Amino acid sequence: MARGIISRYGLGLHKQRPLRAALGVTIMKRLAVAVAAALVLAFAGTASAQAPIVIKFSHVVSPDAPKGKAAVYFKELAEKYTNGKVKVEVYPNSSLYKDKEELEALQLGSVQLLAPSISKFGPLGVREFDIFDLPFLMSDDTRARQMMASPIMADFNKKLEAKGVTPLAYWDNGTHVYTANKPLILPTDFRGMKMRIQGGKVLDAVARQLGAIPQIIGFGELYQALQTGVVDGEDNVPSNIWTQKFYDVQKYLTVSNHGRLHYSLLTNKKFWEALPADVRPQLDRAVKETTQFFDDTAAHDNADALEKIKAGGKMQFHVLTDAEKKAWIAALMPVHKEMQGRFGKEMLEKIYKASGFVPPES
Numbered sequence: 459m460a461r462g463i464i465s466r467y468g469l470g471l472h473k474q475r476p477l478r479a480a481l482g483v484t485i486m487k488r489l490a491v492a493v494a495a496a497l498v499l500a501f502a503g504t505a506s507a508q509a510p511i512v513i514k515f516s517h518v519v520s521p522d523a524p525k526g527k528a529a530v531y532f533k534e535l536a537e538k539y540t541n542g543k544v545k546v547e548v549y550p551n552s553s554l555y556k557d558k559e560e561l562e563a564l565q566l567g568s569v570q571l572l573a574p575s576i577s578k579f580g581p582l583g584v585r586e587f588d589i590f591d592l593p594f595l596m597s598d599d600t601r602a603r604q605m606m607a608s609p610i611m612a613d614f615n616k617k618l619e620a621k622g623v624t625p626l627a628y629w630d631n632g633t634h635v636y637t638a639n640k641p642l643i644l645p646t647d648f649r650g651m652k653m654r655i656q657g658g659k660v661l662d663a664v665a666r667q668l669g670a671i672p673q674i675i676g677f678g679e680l681y682q683a684l685q686t687g688v689v690d691g692e693d694n695v696p697s698n699i700w701t702q703k704f705y706d707v708q709k710y711l712t713v714s715n716h717g718r719l720h721y722s723l724l725t726n727k728k729f730w731e732a733l734p735a736d737v738r739p740q741l742d743r744a745v746k747e748t749t750q751f752f753d754d755t756a757a758h759d760n761a762d763a764l765e766k767i768k769a770g771g772k773m774q775f776h777v778l779t780d781a782e783k784k785a786w787i788a789a790l791m792p793v794h795k796e797m798q799g800r801f802g803k804e805m806l807e808k809i810y811k812a813s814g815f816v817p818p819e820s
C-alpha cells in the first residue's frame with residue numbers, strides 16, 4: 459500500500475527515502491494500535507470467561523432429596539452446556555433463604571432459581587395455585603404430571619409472571635402421606651391435633667374440616683416443631699420424611715395419598731429474559747433435561763424411602779383401605795364445595811377433568 463501511494467504521486471528517488479520512513483512509522487503506529495485493540499478484546503474475552511454469570515439456586519430440602527439431587531444435576535448440565543459461561547451455586551437446607559423469605563428474594567433478584575412447593579405461593583399474592591391442594595384431587599400420577607405440563611397452566615403462569623417470576627418447569631414429587639404421634643386411620647382421628655401445613659387456604663380448610671388445628675411452619679423448622687410438640691403431625695412425601703429423619707420424632711405413618719407435592723422451578727423474569735443469546739437456549743435445555751431427571755428420581759426415591767422407613771421399624775405403618783379412603787374423601791368433600799366459591803365452578807370442573815378426579819355422588 460505504501461508503495462502504491464509513492465508511485466501514484468510520482469516522487470523522485472531522492473525524496474522517497476524520508477517519505478518511506480515517515481510512512482513506515484505511521485504504519486507501525488497503526489499496527490501498534492490494532493495490536494493493542496486486539497489485546498484489549500482478547501483480555502475482555504478472558505475477563506468474561508473468568509467472570510461467569512452466577513446463578514444462585516436456593517432450596518429448603520436435603521441435598522439427598524429429589525430436589526437436592528436435581529439442583530446439582532441442573533448445575534452440572536448448565537455449566538457444561540454453556541462451557542462455563544454460567545456458574546450455578548446450590549444452597550440446600552434453607553442455608554441461603556427459608557420458605558418465608560425466598561420468594562421475595564427472587565423478586566428482588568437476590569437469588570435466581572428456586573423450586574418451592576406450589577402450595578407456598580400465598581405470600582406472593584398468587585392464590586390460584588391453592589386449587590391443586592384440594593384433597594385427593596391429584597391421586598393419579600400420570601394425569602397429575604400431564605396436567606402440570608399442559609396448556610391449562612398458561613393462566614396460572616401468567617399470574618406468577620405478573621409478580622416478576624417466571625415458572626420454567628413443574629416438578630412432580632408425588633403424593634403425600636401423613637405422619638403423627640398417634641395413628642390416623644379415620645377422619646375423626648384428627649380431632650384436636652395440631653397439624654403442620656405448608657400454607658394456603660385449602661390446606662388450612664382441610665385441617666379444620668378434619669377438626670385439627672392448622673399451623674404454618676417452614677420446612678426448615680419442622681423437625682424441631684415435631685420434636686418439641688409444637689405440632690403433633692404433618693403431611694409430606696416419603697423422601698422428605700426419610701431425608702429429614704422425621705421417623706425419629708413421629709411414631710405413625712398413614713399412606714393416604716391425599717395430596718401432592720408439586721414444585722415450580724422459578725426464576726426472576728427480568729434476569730432470565732436478559733440472559734445472552736448464547737446462554738439461554740443452553741439453560742433451557744438444561745431445565746428440560748433436569749425436569750425429566752427430577753420426575754424419574756422422585757418416583758424412585760419416594761418408593762425407596764417408604765421401604766426404608768418401614769424397614770427401619772421406628773414408625774408404625776397404615777395403608778388406607780379402599781373403605782377408609784372413601785370415608786376420608788367423603789369427610790373432605792365439604793372443602794371442595796367450600797372452595798367452589800373461591801375458584802369458581804367452571805375452573806373446578808376443568809381441573810377435575812384434567813386430573814381425573816371424580817367427586818363421589820352426594
Ligand code: SIN
Nearest residue numbers: 518519575656677694
Ligand atoms: C419441599 O419439599 O420443598 C418442602 C415441602 C414442605 O414444606 O413440606
